[in-house]
Amino acid sequence: MSALIKRVAGSLVVLIVVLVLNFFLFRIMPGDPLVGIMDPRFSPEAKEQLAAQWGLDKPLAEQFVVYLREMLSFRFGLSMMTSVPVWDELKNRVPNTVALLLPALLLSAALGLWLGVKAALRRGSRVERLVLLSGAVSFSFPSFFVQLLLLLCFAYVWPIFPLRGTTSIPPPEGPAAFFDYLWHLALPLFSLVILSFGGWALYIRNMMVKALGEDYVLMARARGLSRRRVVWNHAFRSILPPVVTIFLLSLPGVVSGAVITETVFSLNGAGRFLLEATNSHDYPSAGAAFFLLALLTVSCNLLADLIYVLVDPRVRREGAR
Amino acid sequence: MTSAMISSEKTAIELRNLSVTYPGGGKNNKEARAVKAVRNCSFSVARGNIVGLVGESGSGKSSALMAIPGLLPPGTLVSGQIFCDGEDISALSEEALNVWRWRRIALVPQGAMNSFTPHLSVERHITEVLTHHLGMTRREGRGYAAELLRTVGLEAEGTSSILDRYPHELSGGQKQRAALAAALACGPDFLLADEPTTALDVITQKEVLDMTAALVRERGMGLLLVTHDLPLAAGLCDILIVMKDGVVVESGPSRLLVGAPSHPYTRRLIEAIRSLEKTEETRETGGERL
Numbered sequence: 001m002s003a004l005i006k007r008v009a010g011s012l013v014v015l016i017v018v019l020v021l022n023f024f025l026f027r028i029m030p031g032d033p034l035v036g037i038m039d040p041r042f043s044p045e046a047k048e049q050l051a052a053q054w055g056l057d058k059p060l061a062e063q064f065v066v067y068l069r070e071m072l073s074f075r076f077g078l079s080m081m082t083s084v085p086v087w088d089e090l091k092n093r094v095p096n097t098v099a100l101l102l103p104a105l106l107l108s109a110a111l112g113l114w115l116g117v118k119a120a121l122r123r124g125s126r127v128e129r130l131v132l133l134s135g136a137v138s139f140s141f142p143s144f145f146v147q148l149l150l151l152l153c154f155a156y157v158w159p160i161f162p163l164r165g166t167t168s169i170p171p172p173e174g175p176a177a178f179f180d181y182l183w184h185l186a187l188p189l190f191s192l193v194i195l196s197f198g199g200w201a202l203y204i205r206n207m208m209v210k211a212l213g214e215d216y217v218l219m220a221r222a223r224g225l226s227r228r229r230v231v232w233n234h235a236f237r238s239i240l241p242p243v244v245t246i247f248l249l250s251l252p253g254v255v256s257g258a259v260i261t262e263t264v265f266s267l268n269g270a271g272r273f274l275l276e277a278t279n280s281h282d283y284p285s286a287g288a289a290f291f292l293l294a295l296l297t298v299s300c301n302l303l304a305d306l307i308y309v310l311v312d313p314r315v316r317r318e319g320a321r
Numbered sequence: 322m323t324s325a326m327i328s329s330e331k332t333a334i335e336l337r338n339l340s341v342t343y344p345g346g347g348k349n350n351k352e353a354r355a356v357k358a359v360r361n362c363s364f365s366v367a368r369g370n371i372v373g374l375v376g377e378s379g380s381g382k383s384s385a386l387m388a389i390p391g392l393l394p395p396g397t398l399v400s401g402q403i404f405c406d407g408e409d410i411s412a413l414s415e416e417a418l419n420v421w422r423w424r425r426i427a428l429v430p431q432g433a434m435n436s437f438t439p440h441l442s443v444e445r446h447i448t449e450v451l452t453h454h455l456g457m458t459r460r461e462g463r464g465y466a467a468e469l470l471r472t473v474g475l476e477a478e479g480t481s482s483i484l485d486r487y488p489h490e491l492s493g494g495q496k497q498r499a500a501l502a503a504a505l506a507c508g509p510d511f512l513l514a515d516e517p518t519t520a521l522d523v524i525t526q527k528e529v530l531d532m533t534a535a536l537v538r539e540r541g542m543g544l545l546l547v548t549h550d551l552p553l554a555a556g557l558c559d560i561l562i563v564m565k566d567g568v569v570v571e572s573g574p575s576r577l578l579v580g581a582p583s584h585p586y587t588r589r590l591i592e593a594i595r596s597l598e599k600t601e602e603t604r605e606t607g608g609e610r611l
Contacts, residue, residue, distance in 0.1 A: 096496065123395075215435035222392055222430075223450050223503075224422030233449075234438045313440055316486050 007305055008121040011298040018294035022287045023067050027060070033080055033281035070284065071291055077284035081276065086288045090270060093125060096166050097258050099271040100185055104192035112200020113194065117236065120199050120208030121199065131205050134198030143257065147191045147264040154187060158218055161187040164266035188265045196254075204243065211235040248304040252297035333511050333543040334389060334426070335365040339411075341384045341393060341567075358384040360567040361401070366543040368510060371534055373554030373575070374547045375590075376564035382547045383431065385564070386513050388543075390426050391418045424454050427509035429500055429533070431516040431547075436500060437488035438458070443470075444484040445504050447535060447571035454507045469502040474532060494525040507542075512537060512544045530557055551590055555579045563587045 034050055042050070051057045054208060070077045076086035120129040156162040162168065162184050172180050211217060212235050220234040258271030266272075270289065277285035309315050339362045345354025359381040366369040366372045374382045387393050389403055391413065403411040409419055430436040437446055447469060448462030457465065466484055475483050475498050483495065491499060496516060504512060515531065518526040536556055537544040549553050553573050554561055562572040563586065582588045 108369065215430065216438040218392060219428070219430055220438065221415075221434040222390055222422055222428040224419040224424065224454075225449065225453055226419065229449075229453070234441075238440055312491065313442070317487065317490075 004306075007302060011302050013293060014298055018290060019068065019071060022290050022294075023064055023259040023294040026281065026283050026286060029281070031281050033235070035281075067256055067287065071287065072261070076288035079277070079285045080282040081280050081285065086285050089273060089285065090288065093270045093273050096267060097271055099181075099193070099263070100188055100267065100269065101258055102252055104189050104196070105247075105251065107189075108193045108196040109200050109250055111197040112202075113204050113243070115197070116204025117202040117208055119205040120212055121231065128205070131198070134180075134194075135202030135205075136198070138195060138202070140197035141195075142259050143191070143195050144264055146195055147188070147261060148253070149193050150187055151264065166268045184267075188261050188267060191263060192254075192257075201244065204239075207242065208235060210237050214238070241308050241315075244307050244311055245291065245304045248300045248307065251300045252293060255293060255296060258270070333366055333368045333406060334545070335363075335404040336385065336389070337361065337363050337402040337404070339385060339388060339403065340383065340399070341388055342398040344395070344396050344398065355398075358567050359388070361566070362564070362569050363401075364562050364569060364572060366511065366545045369538070369539060369541050369560045370545045370560060371546060372560045372562060373558030374545060374562050374564060375551050375554050376550065377549060380564040381567035382549075382564050383515050384567075385549050386515050389513060390428060391415070392428075394437050408594050421437055423450055423504075423509065424507045426511045426513060427504035427507065427516045429497075429512060429514040431519060436498065439488055442485055442487055443499050445489070446499070447506050448485075450503065450506050455504065466502070466506070468497065469505055472536070473498040473502045474528075475499065475502070492531065493521050496498045497525075497529050497531075501529070501536070503510060505536065505593060508540070510542060512542050513547075514544060515547045516549070517546075526553075551579075552594055563590070 018048075021086060026242075032061055033054070033056065034047060038047060055063060058066075068076075074087065076090070078084065078251050079086050079089050082089060115127060115131050115134075118130040119125070122128060151163065155161045166181065166184050167177070168180050168184075171177060190254065212231075217230060220230045225233075255271070258269060259275050260271075261267070262272040263270040270292075273285065274289035274293075277284075277289055322442065339359055341359035343356045343358060345356075353527035357500075362381070362385055364372070364374075374386065376382050376546070384393065385562065387410075388399055389400040391400060391410075399411065402409050405421060405425060410418065437443075441449070444463055445464055447466035448457070448459055451465060452459060463484065470483055475495065483491070490495065500517075512533075517533070518529050521529065530553070533544070536542075540582065546554060546558060551561075553580075558575050560572065561575045561578045563570050563584065565580070565586045571578065571582065571587045579591060582591055
């Protein structure tokens with residue numbers, strides 16, 4: 001229990017550090033946040049008025065207090081780009097990002113797991129060669145390159161999928177809207193799955209090859225247990241704790257990767273919002289996006305620790321002591 | 322002598338002209354790189370007998386033993402026949418072999434340290450085979466597992482606590498005893514023990530082996546004990562089989578074989594042990610004089 005309290009306390013410290021850095025780093029960055037929202041022909045008086053309107057004329061300490069209050073209350077203030085509350089902006093965009101990333105992560109991990117186990121069981125087979133190749137592709141090609149290639153092939157040369165956006169213009173109504181939404185997400189989702197399942201498969205395959213060579217797996221076979229039980233209860237179960245940990249730790253990375261995917265496919269998601277907010281020095285929006293990303297990272301780390309205890313009875317036992 | 326005795330009426334396991342070849346690693350010149358670990362080896366182990374398979378490291382003892390339950394690495398070439406109660410089990414599929422494994426032929430592994438799945442408790446190791454092979458419920462299995470642990474002398478430690486422990490929480494001796502308890506779970510006819518006490522200290526080694534021998538005799542099982550320790554095997558086994566370079570060079574009743582070895586290799590082995598004992602004796606008497 002004390003270990004858990006320590007971990008939670010450590011996570012809170014990390015979040016506080018991120019909050020502080022978020023505030024100061026954006027203000028240290030070169031560039032003027034007002035440039036993006038005002039006409040260049042504005043008079044200096046008008047510019048001052050605009051700065052006062054956004055609270056940028058106040059001392060830094062006072063701005064920091066306002067920033068902290070907005071962040072910790074999850075209101076995040078108004079977006080300087082759109083003059084809409086950041087929370088409303090995120091509310092519109094986060095579901096699109098989740099709808100893209102969650103299935104992508106689950107599908108790629110499930111496909112990678114299945115192929116990785118198959119490859120480890122059938123050494124030298126076609127499945128193993130596919131796993132090795134897809135692993136190499138995952139690690140060798142930049143995601144934007146593969147995604148642009150897919151857009152070129154399946155949205156331009158053979159226009160099976162839409163070239164851009166989350167919905168058609170004008171958006172259809174009724175059940176057609178749902179299918180239109182799926183149609184727009186299909187190619188980005190496919191790109192994310194083919195870009196990441198290879199890494200999973202290679203990782204699982206390597207760990208399973210090692211586990212299957214262990215003496216305890218040989219002994220499980222010697223006990224006359226079914227192949228399924230030997231593979232899943234003995235070999236796979238022994239690699240499960242690191243697999244779960246890697247899955248959870250990869251989540252924040254996948255969300256950060258959404259910046260590229262959403263930009264390439266012009267999707268109305270939180271990743272693209274993060275990029276646009278950073279480029280235009282939209283302090284409240286960028287601060288909120290980075291804060292939420294840090295929150296996700298810290299939560300995933302904490303969750304990984306908790307689930308590790310659940311899936312590894314040895315750690316549970318040590319913890320109980 | 323390349324083939325050992327075969328007691329036909331109560332033979333439990335019989336190996337006929339068994340050869341085991343590990344294929345070479347390289348793609349070219351495979352034949353040259355292949356290792357023939359066992360060559361035309363024939364012997365048998367009857368129920369109620371303790372048979373010792375002795376020889377130096379690399380003589381093919383473990384390969385011969387692991388060929389019986391079909392646990393050699395994939396790609397290993399096995400020829401010859403392995404009979405269990407008259408049925409040829411050498412060509413059976415993995416699935417068909419699972420019927421024989423543990424119910425009829427159980428294994429006590431070399432160094433029980435790594436033979437337990439790390440995330441499973443001792444209880445799970447035993448109840449898993451009981452539920453799988455004998456159709457017991459987990460609760461029934463737990464009761465029987467506790468009984469088995471008492472049989473192998475783990476009751477002094479508090480059986481229930483041993484049952485709930487994970488492999489890393491057991492000492493080497495406890496692990497070896499637990500491995501024996503697990504091997505006895507389905508009441509096999511035949512026990513294969515591959516250097517079962519290598520990693521243990523001398524006292525625990527003797528305790529574990531004496532207990533194994535007693536249980537084997539009590540339950541009328543056959544035991545094939547693979548060891549490089551000839552004096553230990555001679556003291557424990559009814560029959561000794563000596564292997565060298567994958568070939569059975571000599572076999573016979575333990576006393577006869579140790580008393581009057583016929584093969585030069587066996588003679589050398591025994592002389593080496595005797596000279597070692599003499600050196601030890603001289604050192605001890607010298608020490609006393611000093």
